[in-house]
Amino acid sequence: MSVNLLLPYLTARNPKFIENSEHMTVLETQNLTKRYGSLTALNSLDFKVEAGQIMGLLGPNGSGKTTTLGIILGVLKQTSGDFEWFEGQYGEHERLRIGSILETPNFFPYLDADKNLDIVRQIKGLPKQDFSDILDFVALKDRRKSTFKTYSLGMKQRLAIAATLIGDPDVVIFDEPTNGLDPEGIAEVRNTLKSIADRGKTVIMASHILDEVEKICSHVTIIKKGKLMATGSVGSILSDDMTIEVGAMDNTQLLDLLRAYPGVNGITQVNKYLECSVDPSFDISQLNRAAINQGIDINRLIARKKRLEEEFLQITQGK
Amino acid sequence: MLKLLKLEWSKFSGSSIIRLLGVFFLLFFPLVMYIGMELPKLPSFLPDKLSFYQFPAIWDYLGYAGNWMVFFFLGVMVIYTITTEVEYKTMRQSIINGMTRKSYFTSKLLTVTTLSLFATFYYILVAFIFGFINTESVDMSNLFDSSLMIPRFFLMSLSYLSFAMMIGLLLKKSGVAVFVYLTYVLFIESAIRRILKWILNTELVQYFPMNVTDDLMPLPFYKYAQFLENMDGPKIVINAPTEAIIATAVYVVLWVGGIYYLFTRRDL
Numbered sequence: 001m002s003v004n005l006l007l008p009y010l011t012a013r014n015p016k017f018i019e020n021s022e023h024m025t026v027l028e029t030q031n032l033t034k035r036y037g038s039l040t041a042l043n044s045l046d047f048k049v050e051a052g053q054i055m056g057l058l059g060p061n062g063s064g065k066t067t068t069l070g071i072i073l074g075v076l077k078q079t080s081g082d083f084e085w086f087e088g089q090y091g092e093h094e095r096l097r098i099g100s101i102l103e104t105p106n107f108f109p110y111l112d113a114d115k116n117l118d119i120v121r122q123i124k125g126l127p128k129q130d131f132s133d134i135l136d137f138v139a140l141k142d143r144r145k146s147t148f149k150t151y152s153l154g155m156k157q158r159l160a161i162a163a164t165l166i167g168d169p170d171v172v173i174f175d176e177p178t179n180g181l182d183p184e185g186i187a188e189v190r191n192t193l194k195s196i197a198d199r200g201k202t203v204i205m206a207s208h209i210l211d212e213v214e215k216i217c218s219h220v221t222i223i224k225k226g227k228l229m230a231t232g233s234v235g236s237i238l239s240d241d242m243t244i245e246v247g248a249m250d251n252t253q254l255l256d257l258l259r260a261y262p263g264v265n266g267i268t269q270v271n272k273y274l275e276c277s278v279d280p281s282f283d284i285s286q287l288n289r290a291a292i293n294q295g296i297d298i299n300r301l302i303a304r305k306k307r308l309e310e311e312f313l314q315i316t317q318g319k
Numbered sequence: 320m321l322k323l324l325k326l327e328w329s330k331f332s333g334s335s336i337i338r339l340l341g342v343f344f345l346l347f348f349p350l351v352m353y354i355g356m357e358l359p360k361l362p363s364f365l366p367d368k369l370s371f372y373q374f375p376a377i378w379d380y381l382g383y384a385g386n387w388m389v390f391f392f393l394g395v396m397v398i399y400t401i402t403t404e405v406e407y408k409t410m411r412q413s414i415i416n417g418m419t420r421k422s423y424f425t426s427k428l429l430t431v432t433t434l435s436l437f438a439t440f441y442y443i444l445v446a447f448i449f450g451f452i453n454t455e456s457v458d459m460s461n462l463f464d465s466s467l468m469i470p471r472f473f474l475m476s477l478s479y480l481s482f483a484m485m486i487g488l489l490l491k492k493s494g495v496a497v498f499v500y501l502t503y504v505l506f507i508e509s510a511i512r513r514i515l516k517w518i519l520n521t522e523l524v525q526y527f528p529m530n531v532t533d534d535l536m537p538l539p540f541y542k543y544a545q546f547l548e549n550m551d552g553p554k555i556v557i558n559a560p561t562e563a564i565i566a567t568a569v570y571v572v573l574w575v576g577g578i579y580y581l582f583t584r585r586d587l
Contacts, residue, residue: 073414074414074415075411075414075586076586076587077584077585092419093417093419095415095416098417102412102415104408106407106411107409108333108334108407108409109407110333110334115333120416122325122326123413123416123418124416
């Protein structure tokens with residue numbers, strides 16, 4: 001028993017423990033399945049995360065993101081299937097090299113920031129340290145001596161982020177990190193996440209806020225009802241299709257024009273204008289001329305790259 | 320092991336409930352004995368109450384007081400060290416942060432064992448204080464009771480506290496766990512035993528877990544049973560020390576083993 005308990009204290013202090021870490025598969029799941037009675041929360045999920053990636057785990061509410069994180073972080077037991085961290089190099093002490101927030105920031109309400117972080121440090125088997133730098137990074141230095149229960153939600157979230165950085169982990173995992181925050185809180189957390197990603201860590205982030213996943217992540221895995229829908233780099237998931245927004249005084253005539261127009265792949269009515277998915281080579285000035293020739297008075301014409309949100313909805317709605 | 324204990328200390332030394340329960344245990348354990356000195360005269364077939372505070376009888380009487388103190392204050396304390404971690408989700412977070420289920424369970428078991436040891440050392444200290452103050456001449460022949468009171472006190476504490484640990488890990492909510500723990504020990508088990516005795520008419524009901532635990536530190540007046548036999552009313556049956564020791568040890572192993580098996584396999 002004493003050897004097993006000592007192992008984390010030995011390895012966690014050695015930052016070079018992982019050999020050839022740049023080319024490592026940090027996480028791999030194989031047919032990961034989780035059932036609660038007749039409900040299948042996860043259905044044979046297979047995906048990989050390579051070192052240095054910033055992987056967004058996307059899915060609607062109830063899709064299985066938190067279940068997936070719960071299993072790979074050891075708090076839930078899978079019904080079948082497997083997963084492996086760091087190609088098995090750390091054995092059962094793998095989580096000592098991971099910093100994570102799952103669902104909510106979890107700390108002792110009657111203890112202050114320093115004492116709560118010290119508990120994390122002890123669990124990680126690290127020597128005593130001063131947390132000033134970490135608390136500074138998450139802008140909590142001024143409130144370090146206040147008890148956790150006096151913190152606002154944003155401050156609690158920031159303390160949780162601080163805790164994930166203790167021991168300079170190889171992987172950082174966040175589950176809906178901006179949930180419930182006001183716009184200022186969201187911006188703060190987003191900036192903090194970007195700084196963490198910029199430090200070269202492997203990041204896994206579960207979110208349904210596609211905008212921030214698009215801005216922060218290099219790769220994305222899309223899940224729906226526990227099943228894998230797509231996985232790959234953000235660039236490969238996003239198609240080359242463009243989106244144009246076009247509106248006129250009389251949208252009925254415009255609609256007829258667009259239906260027959262070459263290069264238009266899909267049309268949706270959005271409020272007072274039409275949103276169309278078009279080929280990458282689409283020329284909007286040509287569309288403008290065609291509309292004028294037919295006497296259609298265009299009052300809106302915008303071309304933009306397809307948003308991940310549209311791609312996401314298309315994938316999850318099976319269109 | 321020491322690191323795990325230090326971790327538990329870091330988690331709970333700042334909790335006002337835990338502190339309060341600890342202070343009450345330290346205060347009331349000797350206090351209840353002291354208050355006993357002020358009780359009115361006892362029935363004539365019982366010895367003069369001063370003898371309760373002398374060696375070797377002090378071990379019996381203090382042991383019985385300790386039975387209540389450990390069951391209540393330390394038992395509830397152990398339940399809180401588990402249920403508050405479920406409520407604050409710090410149990411989950413400990414696993415996420417890198418503890419294995421085995422080392423987390425070990426930390427809780429170490430808490431139970433350490434509290435049992437601490438309670439036993441405190442029992443010895445208080446017994447020495449009362450005993451040396453009230454016994455005229457102390458020598459090796461009267462200093463210690465011959466019936467292994469000190470190891471029995473430790474085993475009794477271990478039994479109550481590991482039972483509390485099991486209740487805490489199974490039921491998870493503070494209020495429910497404390498309620499079930501207290502009512503089971505105080506009322507429910509005796510009720511079940513009475514019903515089974517009435518239905519099955521077997522003496523095996525004496526081997527229920529809280530009964531055998533209680534019999535490790537029984538009400539000291541059982542020594543005067545010869546007088547009680549002549550009195551009316553239901554007979555009190557107390558397990559002999561050896562039987563109580565073996566049965567309690569078996570239960571501790573079963574609870575700890577069983578709850579370890581469950582804890583390492585279920586969702587947190």
